[in-house]
Amino acid sequence: MFDTEPVPAPAGHHQNSNHVDRKIEKKTWTKKRILAIAGVVALIGLITASFALGGGGSKLNVQSERITVSEVKQGAFQEFIPVNGVIMPLTTIYLDAVEGGRVEEKLVEDGAVVRKGQPILRLSNTDLELSLVNQQTSVYNLITQMQIARNAAQQNTTTKLNQMTDVESTLKEAKRVYELNKTLYEQKAIGLQEFKQSENNYQYQLEKKKLTEQILAQDKTSNAQQVAQAQTSFRGAATALDVMKRKVGDLIVRAPVDGQLTSLEAEIGQSKNKGERLGQIDVLNGYKVRVDIDEHYLPRVFNGLQGEATLAGKTYTLTITKIYTQVANNRFQVDMRFEGAVPDGIRRGQTLQIRLALSDETQALLLPKGGFYQQSGGNWVFRVSPDGSTAYKVDVQLGRQNPDYYEVMSGLKPGDKVITSSYETYTNMQELTIKK
Structure with a gap:
């Protein structure tokens, strides 16, 4: 078998008349092409949206009734x-229990105006009252002992004075006898023995008088010392009694000054400790x-x-x-x-x-306070154009503040108008179009 190749037909020769040539048309909108175009469009849209929402030079439309526009002015500024x-009295005196005790009686009600020394409360303390009685008894006993000692000293002194009188009388008689015997001895009327006896008696009486005088002086000094000691003891006991009386007296709580009684915390039957707060005036x-x-x-x-x-x-x-x-x-x-x-x-x-x-009043460029500060931190603001249709983001520097104004250090001038309401919804915008 031999392979035979087809012989092309000569030019101008037509093959079988039943065969017809057809032109094949190329498809333009393929499914693959449509999807590619859609992807490009979506990407462009995404880029456009990105610029619209947060890119440099981005804009946003805002309604005028939803923003607050304030004017920058030159004026007096004071930082405060x-x-x-809270209103308080200029002076408040606190009432404390000087001595502890049981509340027996309320003499003044809370809120009353009182005078200095006026009784407010009466407390009772049986221990203090018993101590006062004991102290009084001690003082009375001391007074009795002092009186007895004083009487004994006076009697002793009287005895000593009587003895002194006797000594002086005896001395006077001994002196008379001595002087008489001296004269008689000189006249040889008496003997030497009798004269010496009267002389010795006279010298003895002189020494006895001196000794009696010393005893009397010592007795006087001793009595004075005893009296001084007794008086010191008495004063000490009397002072202790006065202190005890004051302590018992302190059971009646009195107003230390004129004023209004407030915050009285005491009810009948309550026990109050020493130093406990009772109220104030x-x-x-x-x-x-x-x-x-x-x-x-x-x-x-x-x-x-x-x-x-x-x-x-x-x-x-x-x-x-x-x-x-x-x-x-x-x-x-x-x-x-x-x-x-x-x-x-x-x-x-x-x-x-x-x-x-916090400062003196000075002249400054003032910007009214508003919610914008929370987003911008005072570093930038939206300044409104003169025609009021647009607001642009500008850098500023704000200084001191008070509840009404910020002090403008730079970035704005008098007459400028600024959006001072919150920037929460357009923090990343650079330009705002204000729609009315």
Whole structure:
């Protein structure tokens, strides 16, 4: 078998008339091509959305009624902080139980105005009362003993004085006999023996008088010492008795000053220990304000710093007079006093809102406070264009602040308008279109 190859037909020769040539058309929109185009479109959309939401030069439409626009102005600025204070009396005297005891009687009710020395409470203490009785008995016994000793000393002194009188009388007689015998002896009327006997008797009586005088002087000194010692003992016992009387007297609690009795904590039948707090008396000669301040401001607070408070439409000035540097719960306290007139009708415990000034009043560029600061930290703001249709993100520097304004250091000028409401929904935007 031989393989034969087909011989091509000559030009112009047509094969079987039943065979017809057809042109094959190429498909343009293939499924693969459509998917590729869709992917490109999605990628472009994603890139566009990314720029719209957080890229450089991004924009966002905002409604004018949903934002707050404030104007930057030049004006007086004073740095101050709002603080709360509590009205307190200028002077408070605390009532403590000087002696412990049982409450027998309440003589004044809580809230009453009292006078100095007025009884407030009556306590009882049987131990103290018994001690007082014993001390009184001791003093009375001492007085009796002193009287007995004084009488004995007087009797002894009287005896000694009588003895002295006898000695002086005997001496006087011995002297007379001696002088007479001396004359008679010189005249040879008596003998030497009789004369010497009268002389010796006279010398004896002289010595006896001297001895009696010494005994009398010693007795006088001894009596004086005994009297002094007895008086010292008596004074000591009397002082102890006075102290005991005062201790018993302290069982009646009295007002130490004029004022209003507050916080009285005592009921009939209660037992109160020595030193226990019973209440307090507010001296009604003025008021002060006890203020709580954040510890952050402690280095900037000093005596003489002033603040203002408004009551019933009137503004009052207060001055710091005392600083309590102890910090508790991240706060410290100061006392402030009213300068000049004190508001009418204020009461102890009333709360007062005070604007405490931390600087003097100066001229500054002011930006009203708003929610924008929480997102920008005061480093940038949206400044509104002059026609009010657009707001652009600009860098700024803010300095001191008070509850109403920030002090503008740079980035803005008087007359500029700034969006001061919250930037929470467009923190990453660079430009805002304001729609009305």
